[in-house]
Amino acid sequence: MKARLRRIGSWIADRAGLEPIFRFLKEYKVPPELGRTKKGWFWVLGQALVFVFLAQVVTGTGLAMKYIPSPVHAWDSLQFLNNEVMWGGFVRALHYFGASAMVVLVFAHMARIVITGSYKFPRELNWITGVVLLFLVLAMAFTGQLLRWDHHGVATVDVAASILGRFPLVGPWLMEIVLSGQTVGGATLSRFFALHVIVFPLLIVAMIGVHLYLALANGVSEPPKAGRPVDPATYRSWYERHKEEGNTRFFPDVAWREVAFALLVYAVIFGLAFFLGPKGPGAPPDPTFTEQVPRPDWYFLWLYTLIWYKPAALDAVVLVWFPLLVFPALMLLPLLFGTGERAPSRRPWAVVAVGGAFVIWATLTAFGLRPHWIPNFDTDPVPAAMLAGAPPEVHAGAAVFYERGCQYCHVAYDRGGDYGPDLNQSVARLSREEMTVRIMMGIGNMPAYAHILSASEVDNVLAYIYWAAERRARPAEERDAPGASDAAEREAAEPGREGPP
Numbered sequence: 001m002k003a004r005l006r007r008i009g010s011w012i013a014d015r016a017g018l019e020p021i022f023r024f025l026k027e028y029k030v031p032p033e034l035g036r037t038k039k040g041w042f043w044v045l046g047q048a049l050v051f052v053f054l055a056q057v058v059t060g061t062g063l064a065m066k067y068i069p070s071p072v073h074a075w076d077s078l079q080f081l082n083n084e085v086m087w088g089g090f091v092r093a094l095h096y097f098g099a100s101a102m103v104v105l106v107f108a109h110m111a112r113i114v115i116t117g118s119y120k121f122p123r124e125l126n127w128i129t130g131v132v133l134l135f136l137v138l139a140m141a142f143t144g145q146l147l148r149w150d151h152h153g154v155a156t157v158d159v160a161a162s163i164l165g166r167f168p169l170v171g172p173w174l175m176e177i178v179l180s181g182q183t184v185g186g187a188t189l190s191r192f193f194a195l196h197v198i199v200f201p202l203l204i205v206a207m208i209g210v211h212l213y214l215a216l217a218n219g220v221s222e223p224p225k226a227g228r229p230v231d232p233a234t235y236r237s238w239y240e241r242h243k244e245e246g247n248t249r250f251f252p253d254v255a256w257r258e259v260a261f262a263l264l265v266y267a268v269i270f271g272l273a274f275f276l277g278p279k280g281p282g283a284p285p286d287p288t289f290t291e292q293v294p295r296p297d298w299y300f301l302w303l304y305t306l307i308w309y310k311p312a313a314l315d316a317v318v319l320v321w322f323p324l325l326v327f328p329a330l331m332l333l334p335l336l337f338g339t340g341e342r343a344p345s346r347r348p349w350a351v352v353a354v355g356g357a358f359v360i361w362a363t364l365t366a367f368g369l370r371p372h373w374i375p376n377f378d379t380d381p382v383p384a385a386m387l388a389g390a391p392p393e394v395h396a397g398a399a400v401f402y403e404r405g406c407q408y409c410h411v412a413y414d415r416g417g418d419y420g421p422d423l424n425q426s427v428a429r430l431s432r433e434e435m436t437v438r439i440m441m442g443i444g445n446m447p448a449y450a451h452i453l454s455a456s457e458v459d460n461v462l463a464y465i466y467w468a469a470e471r472r473a474r475p476a477e478e479r480d481a482p483g484a485s486d487a488a489e490r491e492a493a494e495p496g497r498e499g500p501p
């Protein structure tokens, strides 16, 4: 049996002209450190990306068989996949966590390459094609999100498109290309579907081909050593000698590690998909519900946090220049710093840059996970000093506002959660009657209070809301009652001190 299989195998290899390829791969040498040291484990991330991409092609093809790319049916077809199709929900989950794994791996791979200086001579083009792949992976994540056709997916693309629309010169034109129209609609969905299942995957396959060819042609980078700078005049000949010395081959000295790691990644994706299940679809899109900030998938959450919280002065920087320049800037990296030391110990700035980027990303993501999208249960009651001089119904209203949890979701004056609209602004938009109706009957995600609050309590709350908004609108120096300034409050909150009397 075994002999027969082997005979079939060598027949195919012979007739298909695979022998030279096998021979090349079998004899392909890599720097000896990769076969020996623990460092080799840091050189497996790129291959794992190829493995996960292949899995995405398989699960994605499965999903495309059932998915209907039309605004009327998309959401239902995902519900159908989740609930009716055998393994449908599981395959959706695999595809979602596979996408997450690709984003994680692509950044980990990049971080390793920056830290070990592997983008330097002669591997500048490896890096530049890698940046193109980064863009494509993010473009897949972005287009995939819209295909879910739920409220957050649609709203996320809406926001991104309006950012594109602000780019100088080409903005409006670019926005129309992306959306295939002026707003997110059926034409956008068709366009994103075509991009997600045909255009971007083909570009990724082509780019992976180029990227891998470059990896073979320029050789796998060796783990750096302090005091061994890259000199373009001597590097290539040194590298060839260095490779020969160890006689370490890709097969099997290094390949087993890559397969082992890829299997581990597969296992993690399977585990997450199995225990956490598919993502959404969430509530269907509702164009009238614009109060809520879109919540993109985790990989873009940091950006939306930034968009939402940026100071107005940084508008153009955050919305236009950063997204416009980040990819070209990344591509310039090897052209500006292409030679010299590679060891992280001699390039502390590289480690700081990677660490700093990670810390900023993690902070923004953590921040984005909290306010706006969930009530804020940590808000403090208004200090009595702030209400000094206000009529009694305002005092009573402030107490109701805090105790009945309005403040978890709404800002009045300067405090409260962001889940619902800022009431300082609502007073200008709504009449007193409209406010009352919304409080009594509820609206959207706003609970009804008709059976919770008495008529006089509602009156008091409104008195407080109007009083707070009027106070808020005054210039800062008149605004604060004595003793209620931010500084005094912060002081009072410090442990070990007495609160205000």
Ligand code: HEC
Pocket (backbone or CB within 6 Å): 289, 291, 375, 401, 404, 405, 406, 407, 408, 409, 410, 419, 420, 421, 423, 425, 426, 429, 430, 435, 436, 438, 439, 443, 444, 445, 446, 447, 449, 461
């Ligand atoms: C669970 C969070 C939550 C709580 C608690 C809550 N609200 Fe709301 N509220 C919302 C949301 C969300 C909206 C916007 C609903 C929409 O427009 O679809 C809203 C809308 C409103 C509006 C209309 C504002 C506008 O600009 O459209 C008023 C007024 C209001 N709430 C007052 C209150 C008061 C007073 C309380 C306490 C008695 C309260 N809310 C408690 C979430 C909350």
